[in-house]
Amino acid sequence: MLYELFREKPLVVAGPCSAETPEQLYQTILKIKAENPNIELFRAGIWKPRTRPNSFEGVGQVGLDWFLDIKKELNLKTTVEVATPQHVEQALKKEVDILWIGARSSVNPFTVQEIADALKGTNVPVMVKNPINPDLALWIGAIERIMGAGIEQVAAIHRGFSYYGKGKYRNEPMWQIALDFKGQFPKIPLIGDPSHIAGKRELLLELAQRMMDLRYDGLMIETHIDPQNAWSDAAQQLTPTDLKLLLSQVQVRKETFDDDFYTNKLRQMREQIDLIDQEIVNHLAKRTELIRQIGIYKQENNVAIFQPKRWNEIKQTRPNWGKAQNLESDFILMLYKLIHDESIRLQTEENSEGSIEGNN
Ligand code: PEP
Ligand code: MN
DSSP states (O other), X not given: OOGGGGGSSSEEEEEOSBXXXXXXXXXXXXXXXXXXXXXXXXXXXXXXXXXXXXXXOOOTTHHHHHHHHHHHHHTOEEEEEOOSHHHHHHHXXXXXXXXXXXXXXXXXXXXXXXXXXXXXXXXXXXXXXXXXXXXXXXXXXXXXXXXXXXXXOEEEEEOOBOOSSOOSSSSBOOHHHHHHHHHHOTTSOEEEOHHHHHSSGGGHXXXXXXXXXXXXXXXXXXXXXXXXXXXXXXXXOBOHHHHHHHHXXXXXXXXXXXXXXXXXXXXXXXXXXXXXXXXXXHHHHHHHHHHHHHHHHHHHTTOOSOOHHHHHHHHHHHHHHHHHTTOOHHHHHHHHHHHHHHHHHHHHHHTTTSOSOOOO
């Protein structure tokens, strides 16, 4: 049911953030289908977990009837978010094909377990969004609970992670978490939700492209007949026509290229990378040896490990050296913070009776 939809790669799940009225839901889906005939799976939030009270919290159960009528008339598949055992029961009664667990539910093992218990014996496919906090084990745990209920078809949805303050995105993508998930569970399809990462439609294309470049298996994109006037997530939804435009712009690159010349050249370049990586590691080892010696030397002379002046000097010079070589200074700074943390750890170990911080 869910897995067969991935034959059309990438799987696209479209539909409004929330079902608002029968008309809004029908017009949205009709137009998405007219503009994008390949889309087979449609989303709509029926129960909406909102951060603050007094926001629109979804139309509730009645929306399932609207969705069912549309599903039958247009012959399509539907998915809704469930957050309680009652939601599961009601959604299945109204023939929803696939369920998804939202980020505010996957964060709570009690909630996920209750949903899993309600799913026992159904074998309905379930998509699990990453929890709102950046915790890979919690995401995996939620999927394990669902699979533990005998659900055979599960997918993961990467919707980014919340953080305090304002940044480019509504939710930080933290790509590495999604990639670690993919690395550990290569057989579980990974769907990207650029809408909730972006928070604004202008950023959707670059995010969707990035997801395709990282070989995600699908995209869930919030789409509304009249995004400006949507009752939830107005800034991030696309019109069905803009969805079509976005999908035509996203390039899906080949998984691999079975050509001798290509394979040989790639192998040669990777061999060079291997040699360079060996040099990097050898140099790090030499640097580490010096750090140990400095730690001992400071201890012998009763000098504090942490020397702010020296760290400031490193912080300023290295990113500039990088810049001169066309490397992002932020990247070099991050790299040196990591190296510095390790120096602190080593020198503290060498000098366990000395100051608690290290420097080099
Ligand atoms: C949604 O998909 O509309 C939603 C509420 O998403 P999330 O759980 O990712 O916040
Ligand atoms: Mn939404």
